[in-house]
Amino acid sequence: MRCIMLQPMNMFFGGLATMMLVCYLTWSTQGREIKRFISQQKDVLCVVSLNDTRPGLQKDDLPVIYFITPTYPRREQVAELIRLGQTLMHVPNLHWILADDSATCNPMVIDLLPRFGLPYTHLASPMPEIYRHVSIVPRGVANRRAALAWIRANIKSGVIYFGDDDNTFDLKLFKEIRDTRKVSMFPVGLIGEYSISSPILKEGKVVGFFDSWPAKRMFPVDMAGFAVNIEFLLQHPNATMPYKAGYEEDRFLRSLGLTLDQIEPKANGCTEVLVWHTQTTKRTPPVLRIDSVLDNSLKDLLQTMTYLGIGSMSDSHGVKTYATKNGKSHLL
Amino acid sequence: MRCIMLQPMNMFFGGLATMMLVCYLTWSTQGREIKRFISQQKDVLCVVSLNDTRPGLQKDDLPVIYFITPTYPRREQVAELIRLGQTLMHVPNLHWILADDSATCNPMVIDLLPRFGLPYTHLASPMPEIYRHVSIVPRGVANRRAALAWIRANIKSGVIYFGDDDNTFDLKLFKEIRDTRKVSMFPVGLIGEYSISSPILKEGKVVGFFDSWPAKRMFPVDMAGFAVNIEFLLQHPNATMPYKAGYEEDRFLRSLGLTLDQIEPKANGCTEVLVWHTQTTKRTPPVLRIDSVLDNSLKDLLQTMTYLGIGSMSDSHGVKTYATKNGKSHLL
Numbered sequence: 106m107r108c109i110m111l112q113p114m115n116m117f118f119g120g121l122a123t124m125m126l127v128c129y130l131t132w133s134t135q136g137r138e139i140k141r142f143i144s145q146q147k148d149v150l151c152v153v154s155l156n157d158t159r160p161g162l163q164k165d166d167l168p169v170i171y172f173i174t175p176t177y178p179r180r181e182q183v184a185e186l187i188r189l190g191q192t193l194m195h196v197p198n199l200h201w202i203l204a205d206d207s208a209t210c211n212p213m214v215i216d217l218l219p220r221f222g223l224p225y226t227h228l229a230s231p232m233p234e235i236y237r238h239v240s241i242v243p244r245g246v247a248n249r250r251a252a253l254a255w256i257r258a259n260i261k262s263g264v265i266y267f268g269d270d271d272n273t274f275d276l277k278l279f280k281e282i283r284d285t286r287k288v289s290m291f292p293v294g295l296i297g298e299y300s301i302s303s304p305i306l307k308e309g310k311v312v313g314f315f316d317s318w319p320a321k322r323m324f325p326v327d328m329a330g331f332a333v334n335i336e337f338l339l340q341h342p343n344a345t346m347p348y349k350a351g352y353e354e355d356r357f358l359r360s361l362g363l364t365l366d367q368i369e370p371k372a373n374g375c376t377e378v379l380v381w382h383t384q385t386t387k388r389t390p391p392v393l394r395i396d397s398v399l400d401n402s403l404k405d406l407l408q409t410m411t412y413l414g415i416g417s418m419s420d421s422h423g424v425k426t427y428a429t430k431n432g433k434s435h436l437l
Numbered sequence: 438m439r440c441i442m443l444q445p446m447n448m449f450f451g452g453l454a455t456m457m458l459v460c461y462l463t464w465s466t467q468g469r470e471i472k473r474f475i476s477q478q479k480d481v482l483c484v485v486s487l488n489d490t491r492p493g494l495q496k497d498d499l500p501v502i503y504f505i506t507p508t509y510p511r512r513e514q515v516a517e518l519i520r521l522g523q524t525l526m527h528v529p530n531l532h533w534i535l536a537d538d539s540a541t542c543n544p545m546v547i548d549l550l551p552r553f554g555l556p557y558t559h560l561a562s563p564m565p566e567i568y569r570h571v572s573i574v575p576r577g578v579a580n581r582r583a584a585l586a587w588i589r590a591n592i593k594s595g596v597i598y599f600g601d602d603d604n605t606f607d608l609k610l611f612k613e614i615r616d617t618r619k620v621s622m623f624p625v626g627l628i629g630e631y632s633i634s635s636p637i638l639k640e641g642k643v644v645g646f647f648d649s650w651p652a653k654r655m656f657p658v659d660m661a662g663f664a665v666n667i668e669f670l671l672q673h674p675n676a677t678m679p680y681k682a683g684y685e686e687d688r689f690l691r692s693l694g695l696t697l698d699q700i701e702p703k704a705n706g707c708t709e710v711l712v713w714h715t716q717t718t719k720r721t722p723p724v725l726r727i728d729s730v731l732d733n734s735l736k737d738l739l740q741t742m743t744y745l746g747i748g749s750m751s752d753s754h755g756v757k758t759y760a761t762k763n764g765k766s767h768l769l
């Protein structure tokens with residue numbers, strides 16, 4: 106496990122940031138380290154682990170896939186991350202960059218990540234406050250920008266892919282994107298009014314796009330519908346993603362100077378679906394009202410619940426709670 | 438790959454069913470076989486595969502987990518099954534029983550199942566028509582009854598577990614339930630008004646339940662919150678699940694003659710959460726109106742879409758569709 110510096114995104118603050126970077130051992134027994142750095146975003150590099158403890162999944166000749174997942178604290182977060190992590194466990198030479206929309210490093214995420222045996226980078230990358238108040242919030246942009254900054258500062262080659270924590274990824278996808286030379290593209294299922302979004306090919310070349318929200322975009326594609334070679338990314342030092350909801354993909358791809366004829370179609374000439382925009386139903390975590398002193402396993406379970414962010418307890422307000430035995434219930 | 442008979446659930450029809458069972462080779466190159474049988478439910482045994490082609494995951498000393506998944510045709514079905522199948526791929530000695538609420542064997546499911554390398558049984562187990570018109574439809578009961586009938590007819594030992602296709606399963610769960618002697622129980626996350634449902638323990642024994650919908654149930658638990666040893670199940674030949682929405686778990690467990698002191702608590706004394714009732718947002722598959730003759734990759738992609746059940750095409754009605762190039766759109 107090593108500690109790697111995250112390059113400040115704003116060069117003006119570069120000198121200041123370098124002086125202020127302090128790398129201190131927080132979880133000394135596990136060798137985890139945390140750094141805070143100054144940038145326009147208040148990003149925190151929580152943990153970097155380069156260990157891959159999965160037997161038989163290190164293959165020297167394969168480019169590494171840097172799988173970038175923007176995430177944010179919510180009731181469903183822990184379940185989503187477990188499910189996604191267990192999918193990624195199958196993929197050789199994959200480094201998971203998990204960027205959380207949170208001001209500080211979430212202990213639940215810190216505890217969760219090592220269990221998958223994957224190399225990973227954990228960033229706390231809160232959305233700047235100003236964007237939380239616009240009419241359509243540009244979710245996940247701060248996270249992806251933080252991940253791109255970490256890539257630019259630390260990585261020389263490989264492939265990046267933006268994979269949300271509620272999407273579904275067919276394992277075939279990873280084989281397809283691994284040999285991306287510049288930018289590869291492919292269909293995304295369960296998205297928009299058409300239920301699908303994809304480049305359209307003729308004689309092996311991209312001749313247009315099929316997407317229910319064209320919005321005059323040059324590249325009307327979903328975030329999950331393309332992968333980018335890192336050497337190609339590094340050739341475009343100013344390429345980035347805007348805080349403009351709906352236009353993140355298009356502007357990012359345009360900032361790479363991409364042209365239609367450079368696009369490498371995947372998924373059998375864009376006729377198969379290997380990634381799905383599944384969405385998880387969300388609910389607000391409850392506050393459970395518990396007046397009595399618990400002297401049983403429920404005490405620890407409810408602490409687990411609070412730690413995981415799926416609910417909390419109060420002795421003064423919230424949902425009335427009951428325990429049931431032999432079909433009879435009594436107030437807690 | 439072998440063909441195994443499914444015992445008729447209604448003994449009155451037993452003789453008739455035996456006569457009518459016809460086992461014919463449909464996919465001769467792959468050795469897949471299909472049988473139709475007569476029972477109260479119009480169940481079809483689509484495919485049984487006992488092959489486990491996952492390297493290193495066959496362990497002679499482990500009881501087999503029979504993982505029963507009720508499913509039904511919908512826009513999200515294929516994505517859910519891919520995601521779940523990829524989770525189950527990690528689990529040694531697991532046999533996936535997939536029971537589809539469909540009158541016939543869905544070709545999409547037939548094609549999908551072999552790719553995970555798991556042993557599996559694929560059943561088409563449509564809900565009897567009468568239950569489709571009640572106020573609260575008892576979803577998944579026909580499927581689980583068909584799976585139980587297949588277990589009773591063919592399996593002598595192991596553990597059964599009911600795992601819906603949209604739930605999230607921590608891999609630790611499988612280690613916990615594998616040594617179930619009679620019935621094991623554990624918490625389920627993201628469920629009901631409490632966000633959690635669990636047995637309550639004191640000094641290692643179940644003394645009650647914490648569930649937001651007690652409904653005077655003896656066992657107010659979720660379908661994902663318990664596992665049953667197959668030898669114990671077979672000791673109760675009449676044990677079954679009722680077509681009574683909300684009471685399926687309780688009545689099934691009561692039909693096993695279960696008592697509180699027989700319950701084996703798992704997940705660190707019911708203080709951890711290893712299974713999550715994640716729900717996927719559902720939408721109706723669109724009809725895409727396409728008037729022009731397609732001479733590009735979109736033609737094949739839209740056929741894939743129809744085959745997967747995520748949408749369909751029409752030249753007379755439906756959502757107007759456009760192709761986009763260089764920011765300009767034209768009607769298809």
